[in-house]
Amino acid sequence: MAYKWYFVRCQSGREKRIRDNATHRLKIAGAEEVIPQVLVPYELVTDMKRGKKRTVERKLYPGYLMVQADLEDNDDAGVIKARNTLRGIDGLRDFLGARGEPTALSEDEVSAILSRMTDSETRPQVTIGLDKGDMVKINSGPFDGFDGAVEDVNPEKGTVRVVVTIFGRPTPVDLKYWEVEAV
Numbered sequence: 001m002a003y004k005w006y007f008v009r010c011q012s013g014r015e016k017r018i019r020d021n022a023t024h025r026l027k028i029a030g031a032e033e034v035i036p037q038v039l040v041p042y043e044l045v046t047d048m049k050r051g052k053k054r055t056v057e058r059k060l061y062p063g064y065l066m067v068q069a070d071l072e073d074n075d076d077a078g079v080i081k082a083r084n085t086l087r088g089i090d091g092l093r094d095f096l097g098a099r100g101e102p103t104a105l106s107e108d109e110v111s112a113i114l115s116r117m118t119d120s121e122t123r124p125q126v127t128i129g130l131d132k133g134d135m136v137k138i139n140s141g142p143f144d145g146f147d148g149a150v151e152d153v154n155p156e157k158g159t160v161r162v163v164v165t166i167f168g169r170p171t172p173v174d175l176k177y178w179e180v181e182a183v
Contacts, residue, residue, distance in 0.1 A: 018089065019039065019065055066113070134149070
């Protein structure tokens, strides 16, 4: 069997529930051989919410599911059964492609998406929510209570360079993103 990956449109905000329902319905219909995997492409993101650091899943493609399937033989009874099963799932639309005909993703696209998902599991991406010029208040460390302006944001390292005024002189200070909050 030649499995390829496809995108399927679905109702945005319900991707996980639709994925679980699709997996269950395909299993009941006996179409697991044609469509072995249905997944929601996501990445893990670390951000600050109310002063607390948290890691959340962020969907890479809201409103879409990725389906691994062997849809080469359109006249095969198993393929027809699998496609009809997917069409009957509430909230699931049709395959991404011209006139509803599935267009397979290239191997490079699939490997990029899957590697982005696995990389985010080992090292979550940091979302800092600050831009250059934003005013912030430092809430920990030796500069606790100082106000300053953001000069630089480095999401890879999770740091923010803030310019604070000490003894009348502007001084750049490198801080972790959770040590500051927007004013």
